[in-house]
Amino acid sequence: MTAPQFPLPHASTDLTGQVAFVTGASSGLGHRFARTLAAAGADVVVAARRTDRLEDLAALIRADGGRCAPVALDMTDADAIVAAVDAAEAAFGTVTILLNNAGIPDAQRAHRMSVDLVDRVLDTNLRGPYLLSCEVARRLIAAELPGRMVNISSMGAFDYDGMGAALYSITKAAINRMTEALAMEWSRNHINVNGIAPGAFASEMMEGMMSRIGDFTPKLPRKRLGDPAQLDSTLLYLCAPASEFVTGTVIKVDDGQQRR
16 A cells, blocks of 8 residues: 555644735734734735734734735725735735635614615625635736635624624625635636634624624623634634645634524
8 A cells, every 4th residue: 555645644734935915914803814824934914904003913923933014905996906916926926825804894784874885895895805816816827826715704694683784794605605616716726715704703893793782692602702813723724735625615613603
């Protein structure tokens, strides 16, 4: 019997030599994701609108021995998306890991939303990630390089209680389908596209939600919010060699909070 092609256990999460681009990195989950990828060896480009916060994040990553470049990015601006990828390449080379994390809530009932808010939610949560994914894929294909893309969805894509944020739920369901469709389109190019659907995790967005509706954690099965650190292993798995055969999958990470 010949030796296996992949030594056991095939579980490497070493990202040395990879260039990761993280959107929505100025706070919340994106802030943690950027530091996690840097700690695993990737050169990290952090992107968001609030550039002052990005500078602080870059300083933290550099203090820990990593390499990080902050890039201003408004996900609703198609030209800014191209410019941000240009800036990432100028800093570290071709982006090989894309983390589509940026997103905004609507926090309103559907029939009360202004057209402007509808457009901002759709552009930030769906159109922007789609355009950015295509831009990164275009360059990976031209360079004949493999890549990893991880789209941050939400358990709200699977379960909506009718209490507001319908459009957010719709956009996250669309992100799941985008994950599946682009995985199929780019599999021949060795670009893996997967997603993570978090449940209720401590974040800036969650703080805003709880300020509006109150503390709902006593109603959860384990009566707690998730800590962003509890997403590290899933994120690294999907970005690293360990998941080379996995594409088109959305992993639910919700502590059993939503099961209908």
